[in-house]
Amino acid sequence: MTNHKRFVVAGVALTALAVTAACGGSSTPAASQSSAAAAEPVTINVHTFGGGENFGYDEAVKKWNAEHPNIQIKYQNLTDRFEDVYLPQLLQRLQAGAGAGDVVGIDEGAMGLMAARPQFFTDLGEYGLQSRKADFPAAKWESGVNADGKLFALGTDIGGMTMCYRKDLFKKAGLPTEREEVGKLWPDWNAYLEAGKKFSAADTGAKWMDGPNTIYNVILSQEAPKNGNVSYFDKSNKLVIESNPAVKTAFDWVQKFSQEGLTAKLQAFSPPWNKAIKGGDFATMGCPSWMLGVISGAAGEANKGNWDVAAVPGGSGNWGGSWLAVPKQTKHPKEAAEVLNYLTGKEGHVAAFKEAGAFPSSIPAQQDPEVSGLKNEYFNDVPTGEIFSASVKDLLPVFLGEKHAQVKTSVEKVLEGMDQGAIKYDEAWSKFVAAGVKAAG
Amino acid sequence: MTRFDIKGMPYLLVSPYFLLFAIFGVFPLIYTFWLSLHDAELAGQRTFTGFGNYVELIADTEFWNAVFNTIGMFVLATVPQMILALLLANALNKRLRGRLLLRLGVLLPMITSVVAVAVIFSQLYSRDYGLFNWILGLVGIEPIAWQNEKWSSWIAIATMVDWRWTGYNSIILLAAMQTIPKDLYEAAAIDGASARRQFWQITLPMLRPTIVFVVFISTIGGLTLFTEPVMFEGEQMMTGGTTGQYQTVAMFIVEAAFRGGFEIGYASAAAWLLFVLILIGTMINYWFTRRIGGAR
Numbered sequence: 001m002t003n004h005k006r007f008v009v010a011g012v013a014l015t016a017l018a019v020t021a022a023c024g025g026s027s028t029p030a031a032s033q034s035s036a037a038a039a040e041p042v043t044i045n046v047h048t049f050g051g052g053e054n055f056g057y058d059e060a061v062k063k064w065n066a067e068h069p070n071i072q073i074k075y076q077n078l079t080d081r082f083e084d085v086y087l088p089q090l091l092q093r094l095q096a097g098a099g100a101g102d103v104v105g106i107d108e109g110a111m112g113l114m115a116a117r118p119q120f121f122t123d124l125g126e127y128g129l130q131s132r133k134a135d136f137p138a139a140k141w142e143s144g145v146n147a148d149g150k151l152f153a154l155g156t157d158i159g160g161m162t163m164c165y166r167k168d169l170f171k172k173a174g175l176p177t178e179r180e181e182v183g184k185l186w187p188d189w190n191a192y193l194e195a196g197k198k199f200s201a202a203d204t205g206a207k208w209m210d211g212p213n214t215i216y217n218v219i220l221s222q223e224a225p226k227n228g229n230v231s232y233f234d235k236s237n238k239l240v241i242e243s244n245p246a247v248k249t250a251f252d253w254v255q256k257f258s259q260e261g262l263t264a265k266l267q268a269f270s271p272p273w274n275k276a277i278k279g280g281d282f283a284t285m286g287c288p289s290w291m292l293g294v295i296s297g298a299a300g301e302a303n304k305g306n307w308d309v310a311a312v313p314g315g316s317g318n319w320g321g322s323w324l325a326v327p328k329q330t331k332h333p334k335e336a337a338e339v340l341n342y343l344t345g346k347e348g349h350v351a352a353f354k355e356a357g358a359f360p361s362s363i364p365a366q367q368d369p370e371v372s373g374l375k376n377e378y379f380n381d382v383p384t385g386e387i388f389s390a391s392v393k394d395l396l397p398v399f400l401g402e403k404h405a406q407v408k409t410s411v412e413k414v415l416e417g418m419d420q421g422a423i424k425y426d427e428a429w430s431k432f433v434a435a436g437v438k439a440a441g
Numbered sequence: 442m443t444r445f446d447i448k449g450m451p452y453l454l455v456s457p458y459f460l461l462f463a464i465f466g467v468f469p470l471i472y473t474f475w476l477s478l479h480d481a482e483l484a485g486q487r488t489f490t491g492f493g494n495y496v497e498l499i500a501d502t503e504f505w506n507a508v509f510n511t512i513g514m515f516v517l518a519t520v521p522q523m524i525l526a527l528l529l530a531n532a533l534n535k536r537l538r539g540r541l542l543l544r545l546g547v548l549l550p551m552i553t554s555v556v557a558v559a560v561i562f563s564q565l566y567s568r569d570y571g572l573f574n575w576i577l578g579l580v581g582i583e584p585i586a587w588q589n590e591k592w593s594s595w596i597a598i599a600t601m602v603d604w605r606w607t608g609y610n611s612i613i614l615l616a617a618m619q620t621i622p623k624d625l626y627e628a629a630a631i632d633g634a635s636a637r638r639q640f641w642q643i644t645l646p647m648l649r650p651t652i653v654f655v656v657f658i659s660t661i662g663g664l665t666l667f668t669e670p671v672m673f674e675g676e677q678m679m680t681g682g683t684t685g686q687y688q689t690v691a692m693f694i695v696e697a698a699f700r701g702g703f704e705i706g707y708a709s710a711a712a713w714l715l716f717v718l719i720l721i722g723t724m725i726n727y728w729f730t731r732r733i734g735g736a737r
Contacts, residue, residue, distance in 0.1 A: 084677045088483070088699035095484035117484055265568075265586075270675055272569065406701050409678060417683025422589045431684075438503075441702055 041072050042332050044339045046324075047090075047101030050290070051080035051269060052297020055105060055156065055322070056356025060348045064339070071335045081269060082107045083409050093327075094120040100327040102336040103343070106153060107322050109405035111143045112233075114153070114325065116402045121152040122326040127337035129154065132344070135362040139397025144323055153323035154344040157358035159288030160391040161218060161319065163312040164295060166206070167305070167380070169283040173202035179382065183311035189219065189253050192284075192313045196262040199283060207264035207282045212254045212415040214268050218286035219250040221317035225396040232408070232436060233401025241407065241436040251415075251432060258419045265420050274298040286312065288319040289359035289388050296357075296378040309382045316391045318398065321361060359388040366392075403440050410439035473709045481706035483698065494710035504711060506685050507693040508718065510591070514670075514689070515663035515722075518599035522659070523652075525603070526610035531640060533611065534618045544615070547608035555605065559672030562601045566673070588673065594687040601669045606662070610655050617651035618644060653730045660726050664719045667691040690715045 048055040054077045061075040079085040087110050093099035094117070106114055114121070124130075129151060133141055136155055144153035163186070170177050175195065176185060186192040196208035209215055223246035224231045231247065234240045241247055257263060264282040266273045276282055277298040285291070287309060295307055324344055326336040342348050349360030350370050357376060360366055366389060374385040401407075414435050418428040477494055481487040498504050533544055550558070565572045566587040574584040587593045621644065629639050645652075666689045670681055679696035681688025688696070690711065698708030 081677070084679075084700055088703070091484040091703060092699070120484060267676070272567070272675070403702075406703075410701060413678070413680055413683050420586055420589055420683060422683045422686065439701055441704070 041070050042335045043072050043074050044103060044332060044336050045101040046073055046075045046103045046105075046339065046343070048075075048077050048105035048322075049079055049082045049086040049107070050077065050105075051274075051294045053293035053356035054080070056293060056352040056354075056358055057343065057348070059355055060343060060351035063347075063351070064342060071338065073339055076101070083109065083405055087113075087405065094329070097329050100329060102330040102332060103324050103326055103340050105156070105322050106325055107405075108143070108320055108400060109408055111153070111323060112400050112402040112404050115143070115146040118146040118148040118150060118152065120328055121146065121150075122328050122330065122333045122337065123150040123152065124154065124326065124337055124340070125151045127334060127341075129337060129341055132341070132362075135345075135364055137361065137363065137395070137397075139395075140321075140361045142397070143400075144325075153325035154340060155361035156322045156324055156344055156349070157290055157352065158321040158361040158392055158395070159221070159290065159317075159319040160359050160388040160395075161221065161312045161317045162287045162289075162309050162387055162391060163284055164287040164291065164307055164309055164379075165284045166280055166282075167308045169204055169206050169280055170199075172204045173199045173283070175199060175202075177308075179308055179310045182308075186313040189313050193253075193256060193260065193262075196257065196284075197260060200260075200262060204283075206280060208262035208284060209257060209264070210273060210276065210282045210285050211263050211266040211268060212258055212419040213412045214286045214291075215257065216250050216254045216412070216415055217319045218288075218312065218317060219253050219314065220246060221319040221398070222314045223247075223249045224398045225317070229396055230399050232404055232411075232440075233399070235399050237401045239401075239407070239437065239440045241411070241440075242433045248429075251429060254415060255418065255425060255428060259425060263419055267416050278303065280306065286319070288321075289353075289357050289384070290320060292357035292376060292379065292384065293355075304378055305380050307379055309376075309379050309384070309387065311387075312391075316393070316395060318392065318395050353385075357384060359384075359392065401440075406439040406441075407436045410435040473712055476706050477709035477713050479706040481704070481709075483703035483705050485703070487706075490706070494707050495714070497707070498710050498714060503685060503688075504690075504693060504714075507681075507688045507690045510595075510681065510685070510687055511664055511666060511689045511691075512722075513591075514595050514598055514602075514666060514687070515660070517595050518602040519656075519659050519663055521599075522603045522607050522610065523656070526607050526614055526655070529607065529611035530614035530618055531644065533615050544612065547611055549608065550605045551609045553605075555668045556672060558605055559601055559669045562597065562604070562669075563673050563675060566597045588682050588686070591686045594670075594673065594682060598666070598669050598673055598687055601673070602663070602666070606659070610659070613655055614648060614651060617648050621647045649730070653727060656726045656730050657723055660722050661719055664715070664722055665689075665691050667695075690718070 046057065046061070048057070057075050061073045065072050078089070087107075090100060090104060090106075132154060140155040140158065144151055144155065146152045163182075165182060167177050170182070175198065176182055185195050199208050220231055224244075227244055227246040228234070230240060230244060232239060232241050232244070264276060266276055266282070277285075277295055278300060280303075285295070287295070292309070299307060324340045326333055326340055330336050343352075344362065346360075346362060346365045346368060349362050349365035350368055352358045353360055353365070353371055354374060360371060365371055372385040372389055374383075375381040376384045411432050414423060414428060414432045417423040417431075418425060423431055478489060478491055479487050480490045480493065529547060533540065533547070537543060564570075566574075568574065568584055568586045568588075571584075571587075573587075578584065585593055587597045625643050625647075626639055629643060634642065670687045670689055670692060671677065671679065673687065674681060677700075679688070679692045679700050681692050694708045694711045694715065697711060698705045
């Protein structure tokens with residue numbers, strides 16, 4: 001079996017080799033040909049990631065393609081998983097010098113990693129995008145500047161923070177169902193814990209929260225700004241996982257929730273997790289703006305109106321958000337930069353917000369009445385524009401180190417292990433720290 | 442015919458295989474070794490460290506955990522599989538009604554893709570809605586989170602491997618059984634040897650070369666176990682459970698190179714150690730299987 005497969009692959013690769021060899025032989029005429037045929041439309045591949053509605057570029061791309069016959073965008077969402085699928089693939093393609101999109105999406109966790117690899121990205125300053133500086137909050141802009149001091153990426157969305165909840169389950173458990181009252185139910189995380197206990201006592205068959213990691217990220221994002229705006233690494237890229245109180249606070253809360261049996265022991269962004277969102281197996285989930293798209297995508301039309309959005313316990317925070325960059329390997333850096341400029345501009349941001357709920361990071365888009373006044377029909381017409389504007393208003397930048405993504409995945413594994421019982425509660429913290437130290441290498 | 446047709450043509454005709462083998466076999470082998478001597482990151486810096494990666498690996502408890510898991514699952518899967526395959530082959534060698542159908546039947550799991558098998562089994566073993574937990578529930582056993590412990594995850598993965606490979610091995614053994622001359626059995630029967638005695642004294646010794654082959658193949662397959670545990674994990678982080686309960690060496694290599702650290706040099710070193718491990722494993726098994734039937 002395997003041998004057969006190997007042969008097929010070998011055959012394909014051999015053909016590919018032959019083709020490249022043929023191209024290599026006639027490289028000079030090919031180059032002149034391409035400049036002669038400049039009127040031919042240029043195709044710009046935009047590669048993104050994310051579950052549900054992901055980046056929400058369908059409408060924006062349609063509009064662009066209709067208006068620009070010479071530059072056609074081909075928009076592809078490669079996968080719903082970033083750390084384990086999209087990121088390694090992107091790194092391999094960067095290393096290989098071929099295969100990456102002309103414009104690629106990058107999640108916040110990997111921005112440090114990419115900033116440390118300036119050789120792979122186009123300097124957007126060369127194409128006049130330095131002029132966009134005033135559009136972005138300082139934190140979002142600074143993350144897009146790499147180790148060489150060049151601008152390599154512009155922001156798409158930011159997280160903001162709310163709490164999503166299942167209205168039908170709240171009703172069953174005798175808890176308030178209107179979003180104002182629900183917000184008042186949990187001014188802080190202790191109140192959230194108490195409400196959870198009440199919910200469990202009502203015995204609806206569902207759990208209070210999905211698993212350890214969504215709420216962990218929410219709390220960490222709220223605590224980091226209170227502790228020097230750092231999470232796992234300090235600003236000199238030294239690991240501070242053990243000494244940063246923000247990490248310990250988030251850890252402690254999650255451990256408490258888990259010990260009280262409030263979690264459904266699910267792993268975020270896994271198939272069972274998606275199934276549980278649809279089936280109503282848990283009642284609340286931390287919701288950065290982009291999570292709304294994940295929920296509506298996973299829960300489907302049948303659950304329209306079952307999910308709603310309330311204020312989050314513990315105040316504002318930011319989890320996630322992405323950037324777009326142009327890899328150096330692209331053949332059309334100028335056109336790619338134009339597309340990037342459009343998608344990260346006001347128009348692109350507003351369209352993405354309407355489609356996927358991804359809250360714009362650029363200030364002009366945030367102030368656009370279409371954003372600030374937008375309601376999300378799926379979530380009982382919740383005024384998402386208003387809610388998220390308020391939640392990001394006094395947002396502080398959080399520094400993420402070069403190896404943030406690696407540390408994040410490793411320590412979250414420990415939280416899952418603890419929640420599912422593979423790691424004892426009293427050993428969890430030391431294992432958590434050890435995993436972080438190892439991942440930071 | 443020219444001189445070339447006689448002297449050169451045969452080489453030309455066999456060359457595609459060697460060419461492909463050089464490109465996809467020898468070159469990666471050497472390149473991996475060269476990489477393993479470097480502190481190399483995927484799409485990043487590369488500095489020569491000599492055998493630094495190997496030294497680090499030998500002290501890495503997670504690597505040894507992966508080795509332990511791999512060997513554990515290999516034993517757990519292969520021992521019952523060999524015994525079952527042998528018994529199955531022996532049964533299929535008898536005069537049975539619908540023999541052809543049965544023989545084809547045991548091969549059926551082979552033609553399903555590994556991923557499909559692993560996906561279905563992972564669902565059967567799932568904590569919340571899995572069939573196995575439902576059956577256990579009928580006799581009053583609490584649902585088991587199969588991924589959570591070493592023993593339970595190993596059993597789950599071993600059953601996937603066995604389901605797929607037992608039939609294949611038994612068909613190979615069956616083919617070998619049919620080459621055993623019938624007069625040996627007739628002579629034994631005349632001497633009054635029981636069926637069981639015949640199996641132990643004739644069938645098994647005569648099968649020895651085939652068993653050696655089958656065990657070799659299983660060793661290589663078992664020590665490079667990958668797809669089943671990855672699918673069982675359900676995501677592709679390659680950690681083999683939250684604390685590496687069922688992370689195999691192959692998963693460890695992929696994790697080191699393409700997940701956590703993007704340490705491609707370290708992963709290359711691990712790949713070479715896996716190669717050495719398989720060599721040792723195969724040699725041990727050869728030594729064992731040579732002893733089958735007591736001869737030599």
